[in-house]
Amino acid sequence: xxxxxxxxxxxxxxxxxxxxxxxxxxxxxxxxxxxxxxxxxxxxxxxxxxxxxxxxxxxxxxxxxxxxxxxxxxxxxxxxxxxxxxxxxxxxxxxxxxxxxxxxxxxxxxxxxxxxxxxxxxxxxxxxxxxxxxxxxxxxxxxxxxxxxxxxxxxxxxxxxxxxxxxxxxxxxxxxxxxxx
Numbered sequence: 001x002x003x004x005x006x007x008x009x010x011x012x013x014x015x016x017x018x019x020x021x022x023x024x025x026x027x028x029x030x031x032x033x034x035x036x037x038x039x040x041x042x043x044x045x046x047x048x049x050x051x052x053x054x055x056x057x058x059x060x061x062x063x064x065x066x067x068x069x070x071x072x073x074x075x076x077x078x079x080x081x082x083x084x085x086x087x088x089x090x091x092x093x094x095x096x097x098x099x100x101x102x103x104x105x106x107x108x109x110x111x112x113x114x115x116x117x118x119x120x121x122x123x124x125x126x127x128x129x130x131x132x133x134x135x136x137x138x139x140x141x142x143x144x145x146x147x148x149x150x151x152x153x154x155x156x157x158x159x160x161x162x163x164x165x166x167x168x169x170x171x172x173x174x175x176x177x178x179x180x181x
Contacts, residue, residue, distance in 0.1 A: 006035040007077035009065045012134070012144035013057035014152040025155060026052035028061030029147025031140060031164055032069065042164035046151040057148070058083035059114040062090070066121035068161050076126040082134030082141055091129045094119055139179040143169055 011030035029046035047064050069075045102112050132141050143166050173179050
């Protein structure tokens with residue numbers, strides 16, 4: 001009998017013009033790595049919104065991934081993001097907000113509907129959260145950023161988990177001198 005597949009989600013978010021007045025298009029995306037006896041299978045996902053913020057898109061990235069992966073039942077996975085807001089929020093702040101009736105000590109909680117949906121999905125799965133430094137020499141995070149930025153720019157969505165382009169993208173990046181061992 002083989003071990004249960006191990007899943008890691010590498011996710012990122014983008015908001016073009018974040019903090020600027022007016023509508024700022026955003027995207028969220030990620031690559032799911034599923035390790036099993038046959039090696040690692042990779043799948044991508046991405047979503048976009050016409051007017052949003054980085055923080056909202058970080059939440060949307062996690063929600064989208066957990067909705068897609070949880071469709072087949074409870075999943076055990078590691079969620080890797082460079083969003084301190086998402087990782088700290090999920091690991092540290094969420095239990096306190098929930099205990100206070102979805103309020104911060106200082107008052108109203110921003111993005112409360114998204115945090116509530118994420119809490120439901122966390123409860124339905126076994127999620128470990130891991131923060132990574134963004135745009136450091138981390139090809140998986142850079143690829144998730146590429147997915148999120150492309151979705152924001154083009155206002156596209158994958159419509160589910162799709163075959164990953166990570167290997168092709170990585171080869172092209174390495175040809176430019178990036179992410180060389």
